[in-house]
Amino acid sequence: MKRQIPLFITFFVGALLIFSVFIPPMESAGENFTLFFDIIAVFAFFLGGGNLLRVHITKLKRRKQDWPFSIVTIAGFAFMLTVGIFKIGNPGGIAASVTADGSWFQEVFNYVLTPLQSTMYALLAFFVASASYRAFRAKNREATILLIAAFIILLGRTPFGLMVTSWVPESLSVLQIPNLAIWIMNSPNLAGQRAIIIGIGLGVVSMSLRLILGVERTYLGDDSG
Amino acid sequence: MIIQKRNKITKVHWLLLLPLLICVSTPLVAAQSGTSANPFDTTLIVPDTAAVAAEPVTDLTVADHRYDHGEKLDLTWVPSADDPPVGGTVVGYRVYRIADGSEPVLVAELPPGTNHHTDEGTSADSSYVYFVTSVTTSAEYESARTEAIVPNVEWLNFDKKYLFLLALIVGGSVVIFIETARRGKKLFVRKIAGLEAVDDAVGRATEMGRPILFIPGILDMDDVQTLAGLTILGRISRVIADYDTRIFMPVSRSLVMTAGRETIKAAYQTAGRPDKYSDDMVTYVTDEQFGYVAAVDGIMVREKPATVFLLGAFFAESLILAETGNYIGAIQIAGTARPAQLPFFIAACDFTLIGEELFAASAYLSNEPKALGSLKGQDVGKAIAMAVIILGVVAVTIGEAWQVGIMNDLTDILRAIFSTM
Amino acid sequence: MDHLAVWVAAFLTLGIISFLYKDNPWYKLSEAIFVGISAGYWFVTLFWDNIYGKFWVGKGEDPMLWVGAALGVLMLLRLIPKIGWISRWPLAFIVGCTAGLYLINYLSSNMMRQVQGTILPFFSSQFGSGFDATAYTIVGNIVVAVGTFTGLVYFFFSKEHKGAFGGTARVGIFFIMLTFGASFGYTVMSRMSLLIGRVDFLFFDWLGMIK
Numbered sequence: 001m002k003r004q005i006p007l008f009i010t011f012f013v014g015a016l017l018i019f020s021v022f023i024p025p026m027e028s029a030g031e032n033f034t035l036f037f038d039i040i041a042v043f044a045f046f047l048g049g050g051n052l053l054r055v056h057i058t059k060l061k062r063r064k065q066d067w068p069f070s071i072v073t074i075a076g077f078a079f080m081l082t083v084g085i086f087k088i089g090n091p092g093g094i095a096a097s098v099t100a101d102g103s104w105f106q107e108v109f110n111y112v113l114t115p116l117q118s119t120m121y122a123l124l125a126f127f128v129a130s131a132s133y134r135a136f137r138a139k140n141r142e143a144t145i146l147l148i149a150a151f152i153i154l155l156g157r158t159p160f161g162l163m164v165t166s167w168v169p170e171s172l173s174v175l176q177i178p179n180l181a182i183w184i185m186n187s188p189n190l191a192g193q194r195a196i197i198i199g200i201g202l203g204v205v206s207m208s209l210r211l212i213l214g215v216e217r218t219y220l221g222d223d224s225g
Numbered sequence: 226m227i228i229q230k231r232n233k234i235t236k237v238h239w240l241l242l243l244p245l246l247i248c249v250s251t252p253l254v255a256a257q258s259g260t261s262a263n264p265f266d267t268t269l270i271v272p273d274t275a276a277v278a279a280e281p282v283t284d285l286t287v288a289d290h291r292y293d294h295g296e297k298l299d300l301t302w303v304p305s306a307d308d309p310p311v312g313g314t315v316v317g318y319r320v321y322r323i324a325d326g327s328e329p330v331l332v333a334e335l336p337p338g339t340n341h342h343t344d345e346g347t348s349a350d351s352s353y354v355y356f357v358t359s360v361t362t363s364a365e366y367e368s369a370r371t372e373a374i375v376p377n378v379e380w381l382n383f384d385k386k387y388l389f390l391l392a393l394i395v396g397g398s399v400v401i402f403i404e405t406a407r408r409g410k411k412l413f414v415r416k417i418a419g420l421e422a423v424d425d426a427v428g429r430a431t432e433m434g435r436p437i438l439f440i441p442g443i444l445d446m447d448d449v450q451t452l453a454g455l456t457i458l459g460r461i462s463r464v465i466a467d468y469d470t471r472i473f474m475p476v477s478r479s480l481v482m483t484a485g486r487e488t489i490k491a492a493y494q495t496a497g498r499p500d501k502y503s504d505d506m507v508t509y510v511t512d513e514q515f516g517y518v519a520a521v522d523g524i525m526v527r528e529k530p531a532t533v534f535l536l537g538a539f540f541a542e543s544l545i546l547a548e549t550g551n552y553i554g555a556i557q558i559a560g561t562a563r564p565a566q567l568p569f570f571i572a573a574c575d576f577t578l579i580g581e582e583l584f585a586a587s588a589y590l591s592n593e594p595k596a597l598g599s600l601k602g603q604d605v606g607k608a609i610a611m612a613v614i615i616l617g618v619v620a621v622t623i624g625e626a627w628q629v630g631i632m633n634d635l636t637d638i639l640r641a642i643f644s645t646m
Numbered sequence: 647m648d649h650l651a652v653w654v655a656a657f658l659t660l661g662i663i664s665f666l667y668k669d670n671p672w673y674k675l676s677e678a679i680f681v682g683i684s685a686g687y688w689f690v691t692l693f694w695d696n697i698y699g700k701f702w703v704g705k706g707e708d709p710m711l712w713v714g715a716a717l718g719v720l721m722l723l724r725l726i727p728k729i730g731w732i733s734r735w736p737l738a739f740i741v742g743c744t745a746g747l748y749l750i751n752y753l754s755s756n757m758m759r760q761v762q763g764t765i766l767p768f769f770s771s772q773f774g775s776g777f778d779a780t781a782y783t784i785v786g787n788i789v790v791a792v793g794t795f796t797g798l799v800y801f802f803f804s805k806e807h808k809g810a811f812g813g814t815a816r817v818g819i820f821f822i823m824l825t826f827g828a829s830f831g832y833t834v835m836s837r838m839s840l841l842i843g844r845v846d847f848l849f850f851d852w853l854g855m856i857k
Contacts (some may be wrong), residue, residue: 002731006738013739017746022382022389025294033743036714037447040736041480042696043718045689047725048479048509052685055508065527069674073682080686085693098694105690107651108683113513115655116680118844119662120515124541125841126666127548128834131572134551135830142823146571149827154834174782184828187786188793192825193564194760195797195818196580200562201756202395202606203584204449206599208745209399211452215595216587218459219452219741220734221487388754395753414803446740449748483724484737513684519662519677526669565833568826579822581801604804610761611798617765618791625767626777636765643762 007214014212052077080108149184156181277361279307279314281368287355289374292382295349298374301341305359305366308337314361320344323354323370334360349378387642394609399602406594414597419558419576420589426556427464430531436471437461438530440521440546441485442537442561443514445478449584450562454537455484456587457560461534462492469498474507475524477517482509518542522549535559535574536583539566547573560586613639656852659844764794793821 017033020026056070087094089104099106135147155161161177168176174183210216282302290297300320308315320333320342333342347353352373358365406412430437439461441454458474465472472489476482485507493502510520522545525533533550535543535557543559543566550557551573559570560578570577578586581603588596617639624632661676700711717736724733766787771779779787799811800818807815 002734006734009735009738010742010745013742014746014749017743018392018749020746021750022385024292024379024382027294030747032710033747034447035708035710036717037445037740037743038692038696039700039711039714040718040721040740041445041478042692043715043721044479044483045512045692046479046722048482049685049689051479051482051504051509052511052681055505066674069678072675072678076679076682077686080683080690084686084690098690105687109687111651111655112658112679112683113687115659115847116519116662116676116684117513117515118840118847119659120519120545121541122841122844123662123666124544124837127544128569128837130548131544131569132830132834135572142819145820145823146568146827146830149824150568150831150834151827153828153831157832157835181831183782183786184824185832187789188821188824189828191790191793192797192821192823194764194790194794195801195822196564196567196825197756198610198760198794198798199579199581199603199607199801200584201752201760202603202610203562203581204748204752204756205392205395205606206399206603207453207456207584207587208449208749209396209602210588210596210599211456211741211745212749213400213403215403215599216456216459218462218488218491218587219455219484220738221491388750388758391758392750392753396749413805415806446737447744449744449752452741452744480721480737480740483721483733487734487737511681511685512688513680516680516684519680522665523669523674523677564825565829568830571823571826572830579801585803600803604802606757607798607802610757611795613761614764614791614795614798617761618768621765621773622768622770625770625773625775628776640762640765643758643765 003220006220007217010220011212011214014208018212049077080105083108149189152177152184153181277314277363279359279361279364279366280305281359281366282318282357283368285355285357285368285371287353287371287374289377290343292379292384293376295376295378296345296347298344298347298353298355298376299341300344300355300357300371302357302368304338304340307359307361310338313337315359316362317360319358319360319365321356321358322346323356324351326352329356347376349376351375387644391609395602395606398605399599402598402601403595404598406598409594412594412597412601414589414600417578417582417585417589419560419578419582420586422556422558422576423461423590424464426532426558427461427468427470429556431468431470433531435531436473436528437465438521438525438528438533438550438555439472439474440533440535440537441474441476441481442535442539443477443517443542444538446480446484448538450538451478451481453560453562453583453587455481455488457534457536457583457590458485459488459492460587460590462489463496465489466493466496466498466501469501472506473524473528473530475510475517475521476507477510477512477514479509482507514540514542518545521546525549525553525555529553530555533557535561535570536578536586537561538563544569544573550574613643652852656848659848663844760794764791766790792817797821 016026017029020029053074056073058064059067059070060074083089083104084098087096087098087103087105090096090098090100091102092100096103099109132150135143135150152161155164156178161181165176173179207216282305285300285302288299288301290299304318305313305315307313315337317337318335318339319331320335321329322332322344323329324347332344332346335342344353344355352375354370354373356370357368359368402412427437439458441458442448442451444451446452462472466489474485474489476485486504489506490499490502493499510517525546526549530550530553533546533555535546535550536559539546539561540563543561547557547559547570557574558576558578559574560583561567561570562580562583564580567577567579585600585603588599591597617636620632620639621636623629624636658676658679661672664670665673700708701715704711717739721733721736724730767773767779768784768787768791769777769779771783796814796818798818800807800815800822802811802815805811
C-alpha cells in the first residue's frame with residue numbers, strides 16, 4: 001500500500017498531463033502544475049533551510065573543521081530572514097516591497113550578493129583558459145576536430161581572423177576565417193545540434209514513460225524496480 | 226555501528242514555520258463576484274455633424290474557434306472602405322461583445338488594416354453577439370451586428386492528430402519492447418563508455434578511501450534532467466552501498482534533497498546496510514546558482530573526492546565544477562542535455578554522456594530487461610526520424626529542382642505531419 | 647555608506663578570486679557569506695511571491711493554490727518519522743507531472759520540429775524557387791542533412807558501431823565534435839568579457855577611490 005499509492009499517483013497525473021495536450025478543456029493542467037510546484041517548493045524550503053541550519057549548528061557544536069565559518073553562514077542566513085520577512089530597515093515599512101530601493105535587504109543584495117555572483121561568473125574566464133590549454137593537447141581525432149572548430153570560431157569573432165586570411169581571393173571568400181566561421185555555425189554545427197536535440201527528445205520520451213509506468217522508481221525509496 | 230539520526234521537528238523548523246503560520250491563519254476574504262474590471266474605456270463615441278466620417282466594416286462574421294473549450298470565438302470582416310493605406314479616415318477598429326443581451330463591452334482595439342480578431346474571453350455557457358466600429362479621430366461608426374452564437378466545446382484537438390500518432394508509435398514501441406523483454410527476450414544494447422566506467426570509478430574511490438561526490442545539477446524536480454540524474458543516482462547508490470563507500474551529495478534545491486535521500490536510503494536498505502545510511506549524505510546548500518557552486522568547489526578541494534558525478538541540468542557553472550574536479554585529480558563522469566554545456570564537460574571530464582545518453586543511463590546501468598526495452602523504443606523514434614529525413618530530402622530536392630508534382634506533394638505531406646501545433 | 651559598500655564588494659571579489667591560488671580562509675569566509683545570505687535571500691523572495699502574494703494579496707481565490715498548499719503540508723510530514731512516508735506522495739505527484747508534461751513537449755519541439763527543419767532542398771535557395779542554389783547553399787544543405795542523419799546513427803543503441811554502420815557513426819561523431827568545438831569557441835569571448843567587468847570594478851570603482 002505504502003509503495004503502491006505513490007506509483008499510482010505518478011501514473012495517474014503523468015497520464016493526465018499527457019492527454020491534457022489533446023483535450024482542450026484540460027489544456028490548463030500544465031499551468032496548474034506550475035502553480036502547485038511553486039507552492040510545494042516553498043514548503044520544501046523549510047526542510048532545506050532547516051537542514052542548512054542543522055548542519056552548521058552541528059558543526060559549531062562539535063567544533064568540526066572550519067567551524068568558525070559556520071557562524072558566518074548562520075548569521076548571514078538569519079540576518080537576511082529577519083530583514084526580509086519583517087522588512088527591517090525598509091524605508092517604506094512593512095507595507096512596502098521587500099526589494100524597495102534603500103532597504104537593507106536590497107542593499108545587501110546589491111553590495112554583497114551581486115559582487116559575489118559576478119566574481120564567480122568571472123572565474124569562468126580563467127577556467128575556460130585552462131580548459132582550452134588542455135584541449136590544445138588533443139590526443140585523438142575527435143579532440144582535434146573540436147580544437148580546430150573552436151579555433152576557427154574564436155578567430156572568426158576577432159579582427160585577427162580577417163587579417164590572417166585577407167590574402168584569400170574573393171572567389172574563395174568562404175575560406176576566409178570570418179566567413180568560414182559563419183558557415184560552420186550555420187551548417188555542420190546546426191547538423192550536430194539537430195542530431196543531439198532529436199536524441200534528447202526521444203530520450204525524454206523513453207525516460208518519462210519509464211517513470212510513469214513505474215519501471216523506474218528509486219526516487220520513491222523503492223529500489224525493487 | 227552508526228546510530229541513524231532520526232528526523233525530528235527541531236526548534237529551528239518551528240522558527241521557520243512561524244511566518245508561514247501567521248500568513249495562512251488569517252481568515253480569507255470572500256472572492257469578489259462579477260466580471261473583472263474592463264481596462265478599456267467603453268464609452269461609444271457618438272458621431273456629431275462636425276465629426277470625421279468613415280464607412281463601417283462589412284460582412285462581419287463570427288465563428289466558433291476550432292478545438293478549444295469554448296473560450297474563443299473568431300471574427301472576420303471586410304475593412305472599411307475608408308481604410309486605404311494612404312488618405313483614409315479610419316485610425317483603427319474596436320471590437321464590442323454583447324454577452325447574453327447585456328451591455329456592449331469593448332474587448333479589443335485594433336490598428337487600421339485589420340480584418341480579423343480572436344476573442345479569448347468567452348465561455349461555453351453564454352450566447353454572444355458582436356459588432357465592430359470603424360474609429361476616426363472624432364467618432365466611431367458601428368457595423369451590423371452578428372447573429373448570436375454559443376461557443377462550442379471540442380473534446381479532442383484534431384490539429385494535433387499527427388503529434389498524437391507519433392507519440393503513440395514511439396510510446397507504443399517503448400511499451401512493446403518493455404513487454405517483450407519482460408517475457409525473456411534478450412535485447413542487445415551497444416556499450417556506452419561513460420557508463421561502463423561507473424563501477425571502476427566507484428571502486429577507485431573505495432580503494433583510495435576517498436568519497437564520491439554526486440552533483441544532480443542545479444535545477445529542481447520539475448526539470449526532466451534532474452529526474453534523469455536522480456534515476457542514475459539510484460543505480461550508482463546500489464554500488465556505493467555494496468562497496469560501503471562514502472558519498473556526498475550537496476544539492477541546490479530542497480525537493481531534490483528529499484528525493485536524493487529517499488533514493489540513497491532505499492539503496493542502502495536493499496544492500497542490507499540500513500544502518501550505514503545517514504541523512505547527512507545529502508545536504509541542502511542554497512538555491513543561488515553561484516553560491517551553490519562556491520560551496521561545492523569548497524567541498525571538492527577540502528574533501529578531495531576520488532570520483533565526481535555531474536549528472537543533470539547545468540548552466541555556466543558547468544565549467545567551474547568540471548575544472549575544479551579536474552584540478553583535484555578526481556575521475557569525472559558528466560552528462561547533461563544542454564548542448565551548450567557539453568563542450569566544457571568534454572574538455573574537462575573523463576567521460577561525458579551526450580544528450581540522450583543521460584536519459585538512457587539509468588536503464589543501461591540497471592541492466593534490467595524491461596528498462597533496456599525502453600532504449601529500443603528510443604531507437605524506433607530515431608529510425609523514424611532518419612527515414613523521414615532521407616525520404617523528405619530526396620523528395621523535396623527532386624520536387625523543387627525539377628518541379629516533379631508528386632515529389633512536391635510528398636514533401637508537403639511530410640512537412641505537414643511534422644509541423645508542430 | 648557607499649564607500650563601505652564598495653570596500654565590502656572589493657573584499658568579497660578578491661576573496662573569491664583567491665580561490666584560483668588555493669583554498670584559504672579568505673575564500674572560506676566569502677563562501678560562507680555567499681551561502682548564508684543567498685539562502686536567506688531566496689527564501690524571503692519565495693515567501694513573499696508565492697505565499698504572501700498568492701494567499702494573502704491574491705486572497706487564495708484560486709482553489710488550485712490550496713491543492714498546492716495541501717501537498718506542501720504533506721511534504722512537511724517528513725519531519726514526523728511515524729508518518730513520514732506520506733511525503734512520498736507529493737514527490738510522486740511532481741515526478742508524474744514533470745514526466746507527463748515533458749513527454750509531449752519534447753516530442754513536439756525536439757523531434758518533430760527538428761526533423762521538419764532538416765527537410766531542405768539541396769539545389770534550391772528556398773521552397774518554390776526551382777534549381778537556383780549557389781554552390782555555397784548546395785554544400786550547406788547537403789552538410790545539414792548528412793550531418794543530422796549520421797549524428798542520429800551515432801546515437802543508435804541497438805547496433806554495434808562496426809562495418810558500414812560504424813563508419814557512418816564515425817562521420818556522425820565528427821559532426822558532433824565540430825558542434826562542440828563551435829560552441830566552445832563561441833563562448834570563450836563572452837567569458838572573457840565577464841572578467842573584464844570585474845577588473846573594471848576593482849581598478850576603477852575601488853582603486854579609483856583610493857587615488
